[in-house]
Each structure stands twice: as C-alpha cells, then as structure tokens.
Amino acid sequence: MEEREPTLSIGDNNLELPMVPALQGYSGIDVSTLRGSQGVVTYDPGFANTASAQSAITYVDGAAGTLTHRGYAIEELANSCSFLEVAYLLLFGNLPNKMELEQWQDSMKRHSLLNEELKRFFNAFPKRAHPMAILSSATNAISTFYEEYHDPHDEDAIVESAQRLLAKMPTIAAWSYKKSTGFPYIYPQNNLTYVENFLHMMFALPTEEYHVDPVITKALNVLLILHADHGQNCSTATVRFVGSSQANLFASVAAGMNALWGPLHGGANQKVIEMLSDIVNDPTATTESYIARAKDKNDSFRLMGFGHRVYTNYDPRARILKKFADDVLDRVKGDDPLLKVAEELEQAALSDEYFASRNLYPNVDFYSGIIFRALGFPIRMFTVLFAIGRLPGWIANWKEMNEDPATRIARPRQVYIGETSRQFVPLHQR
Numbered sequence: 001m002e003e004r005e006p007t008l009s010i011g012d013n014n015l016e017l018p019m020v021p022a023l024q025g026y027s028g029i030d031v032s033t034l035r036g037s038q039g040v041v042t043y044d045p046g047f048a049n050t051a052s053a054q055s056a057i058t059y060v061d062g063a064a065g066t067l068t069h070r071g072y073a074i075e076e077l078a079n080s081c082s083f084l085e086v087a088y089l090l091l092f093g094n095l096p097n098k099m100e101l102e103q104w105q106d107s108m109k110r111h112s113l114l115n116e117e118l119k120r121f122f123n124a125f126p127k128r129a130h131p132m133a134i135l136s137s138a139t140n141a142i143s144t145f146y147e148e149y150h151d152p153h154d155e156d157a158i159v160e161s162a163q164r165l166l167a168k169m170p171t172i173a174a175w176s177y178k179k180s181t182g183f184p185y186i187y188p189q190n191n192l193t194y195v196e197n198f199l200h201m202m203f204a205l206p207t208e209e210y211h212v213d214p215v216i217t218k219a220l221n222v223l224l225i226l227h228a229d230h231g232q233n234c235s236t237a238t239v240r241f242v243g244s245s246q247a248n249l250f251a252s253v254a255a256g257m258n259a260l261w262g263p264l265h266g267g268a269n270q271k272v273i274e275m276l277s278d279i280v281n282d283p284t285a286t287t288e289s290y291i292a293r294a295k296d297k298n299d300s301f302r303l304m305g306f307g308h309r310v311y312t313n314y315d316p317r318a319r320i321l322k323k324f325a326d327d328v329l330d331r332v333k334g335d336d337p338l339l340k341v342a343e344e345l346e347q348a349a350l351s352d353e354y355f356a357s358r359n360l361y362p363n364v365d366f367y368s369g370i371i372f373r374a375l376g377f378p379i380r381m382f383t384v385l386f387a388i389g390r391l392p393g394w395i396a397n398w399k400e401m402n403e404d405p406a407t408r409i410a411r412p413r414q415v416y417i418g419e420t421s422r423q424f425v426p427l428h429q430r
C-alpha cells in the first residue's frame with residue numbers, strides 16, 4: 001500500500017507535507033515550505049526533533065543502544081581496525097584495501113610536520129593555557145598556510161586539506177601539551193604509526209630513548225575509534241553550520257573543537273574525573289550524596305558522564321569502555337580508586353527511580369577518562385584526545401555537506417518575543 005504524506009492542520013487549512021524517507025530510524029517531514037505557505041515556523045529548542053541533514057555516515061539507534069559507521073558495528077571496528085582505517089571509512093565510504101591503506105598511512109606521515117613558523121604561535125600562549133584553546137586556535141591558524149585548499153567544492157582540495165588536518169592533529173595536540181609543561185616540542189617520526197607517533201610526541205624527551213608501549217598504543221587506538229563519529233552531535237553540527245557558509249575545512253573544524261570543549265559535550269570526560277576525584281578525596285562525600293545532588297532540581301550539579309540526547313539505553317561505547325577499563329588497569333596501572341567509585345555511582349544511579357525513569361545511562365565520557373588516566377594522560381588533555389578521535393567524523397560530515405546539492409547556508413528562524421515599536425529617547429534624556 002502506498003504510504004500517505006503526513007497532513008498538518010492549521011485552522012481550516014490542511015497541508016500535505018512531503019516525507020524524507022530514512023533507510024534506518026526516523027524518516028523526516030519536510031517543513032521547508034511551511035513558513036512560505038502557512039506563515040508559521042517550527043520551534044524546536046536544541047534541535048531535539050529536527051534533522052538538519054540527510055547523512056550516510058553514522059547511524060545511532062538510541063533505543064537499542066547500537067552504533068554503526070557506514071553500516072559496520074562499532075564493536076567490530078574497535079576490535080579489528082586501526083584508527084586510520086576507520087578514518088578512511090568515514091571519509092570515503094568504504095574500508096581501504098591494502099594498497100589504499102598504505103597510501104593513506106604514507107600521506108599521514110608526509111604531512112605530519114608543522115610549519116616552523118607555528119612554533120612561535122605555540123610559544124605565545126601562557127603556560128597555564130588549556131590545551132583545547134591551543135588546539136582550536138592552531139587548527140584555525142594552519143588554514144593560513146593552505147589558502148590554495150580553501151575551496152570547499154574542489155574535490156582535490158578537500159582531500160588535500162583533510163589529509164593535512166588529520167596528519168598534523170597529533171603534532172598540534174602533543175605540542176599543546178608540551179607547551180604547558182615547558183619541555184621541548186618533539187617532532188614526528190616516520191618510522192612510527194599514527195598512534196605511536198602521537199604518544200612519542202606527547203611523552204618523549206630529547207634527552208633519552210623513549211619506547212612506545214604497545215599496550216598503550218593498542219588501547220589508545222580503540223579509544224580513538226570509539227570517538228570517531230556520532231551523527232549530528234553538537235560539535236559536528238557546529239562544523240556543518242560553520243561550513244555551510246562555505247568556510248574552509250580548518251576554520252569549520254576549529255569551531256567544532258570549541259563546541260566539543262563544553263562540559264555538556266566532550267568536556268565531560270575531564271569533569272567526570274574531577275567529580276570522581278572529589279568523591280575519593282573528600283572524606284564526607286559519598287556516592288549517595290552525589291546522586292542526591294544530581295536529582296536536586298535546586299542544584300545545578302549533574303552526574304557527569306550520564307545521560308545522552310539520543311541514547312535511551314546504555315551507550316554501546318560506554319559498554320565497551322567499562323570492560324576495557326578493567327583490562328587496561330590490569331595491564332598498565334593496577335587498581336584505581338576512581339574506577340571503584342565510578343562503578344558504585346553507576347550501580348546507584350541505574351537502580352534509582354530518577355535515572356531509570358529518565359533513561360539516563362553512562363555515556364562515552366563516563367569511563368573514558370579513567371582509561372586516559374591509566375594510560376598516563378594528564379586530565380586537561382582528555383578533551384583533546386576526544387578531539388583527535390572525532391576529527392575524521394567532523395571532516396566526513398563537512399565533506400558530505402559540501403557534496404550534497406541540498407545544502408544551503410544554515411540560518412534558523414526565531415520566534416520573536418521582545419519589545420515592539422518603542423519611542424527612541426536621545427542619550428541626554430535617558
């Protein structure tokens with residue numbers, strides 16, 4: 001039977017609205033003609049019910065708690081792939097064959113150096129600068145070296161700028177950390193893989209040999225894959241929003257990084273560790289008192305690492321990370337009191353009516369910080385690690401948007417509720 005178009009009734013007017021069918025999940029109702037034909041706009045704070053794009057990259061089934069990239073389950077990708085393979089998959093739609101992967105890895109090595117001029121840029125920040133601020137600033141700054149790749153509709157330029165951004169991100173990220181320590185910047189080495197190179201630039205010193213630990217490399221590879229993309233989240237939507245004005249890739253991604261930094265988004269991984277440390281370090285604090293605070297509507301505190309706009313079930317990335325946290329701690333660090341507190345908090349929240357009735361489960365940030373900590377990363381670098389992981393998702397979405405003929409500059413409407421028609425009073429009479 002043919003499916004009927006939905007009808008919207010406003011007063012006596014019945015308006016048929018076209019459907020935008022989904023292959024999985026919710027289909028969309030195209031409301032783009034509503035204002036012109038009916039004189040009304042849709043109102044949807046936080047875009048909770050608004051699809052801003054048709055996308056073929058990532059599918060999140062929030063009710064089932066599943067995540068796929070280009071049709072592949074996240075569990076399988078995390079188990080079997082390198083981060084660069086997943087980046088290639090997100091960008092180009094298919095997993096690379098052996099030759100494509102080799103070329104892709106080579107291009108990452110070829111472009112990993114930063115222009116020496118940029119060293120002065122890193123030096124200009126105060127030592128206490130948060131590395132996320134340096135990361136987004138440096139990402140924007142490298143656009144100045146590649147103006148020839150700014151055209152978002154030039155296919156070659158898109159690939160050239162994507163390769164440079166991906167290749168340079170570990171260098172930028174590691175240098176943003178070196179800046180805060182005062183230790184010398186370490187240059188990339190072409191005999192190392194992408195993840196090894198990042199670890200080397202983060203932790204090596206010019207004065208001694210540094211061997212990258214394979215256990216840490218493997219763990220970080222999985223963590224980066226788990227962060228690689230997640231549909232139209234706040235930072236990805238920001239990248240698309242900025243990119244819709246035909247801003248170049250570097251500028252669009254820098255904007256996405258700033259969106260990621262917020263504590264309700266990627267900044268939550270730092271906040272989770274601060275919360276768990278507060279509980280461990282304060283003898284009067286208990287998991288119960290933190291749960292009570294999170295439920296108290298007069299307290300702005302939220303249980304960090306809990307809840308998600310899309311998942312009404314356990315976040316599959318958090319499920320993988322919870323198990324992974326045990327393995328990694330066993331292998332590199334031994335016990336961490338924060339893991340025990342995290343498990344107690346999770347248990348208490350999941351059996352509490354407040355969290356159960358609102359479908360609030362741990363999200364990706366709840367356990368990732370514990371693992372980043374076990375791998376030796378300082379807490380202020382956690383959101384930077386998230387950004388390195390999310391970079392392929394941002395680029396893939398920016399690329400998809402620019403290839404989509406339906407793309408228009410993002411320009412939402414508003415429902416105006418301010419003053420109307422006031423009498424102007426000159427300054428000397430106010």
Ligand code: ACO
Nearest residue numbers: 263264265266268294302303304305306307308309358363
């Ligand atoms: N602690 C306590 N209550 C919460 C939490 C939480 N972590 N999350 C949601 N709630 C409550 C809200 O108070 C609200 O209750 P109400 O219905 O009584 O008003 C209800 O659950 C729905 O929450 P919203 O804020 O409307 O959900 P929204 O989809 O807008 O926000 C968000 C999602 C931002 C992730 C939210 O759950 C949150 O603030 N979590 C903590 C921060 C965090 O972990 N962020 C990382 C998210 S994952 C990521 O970005 C990578």
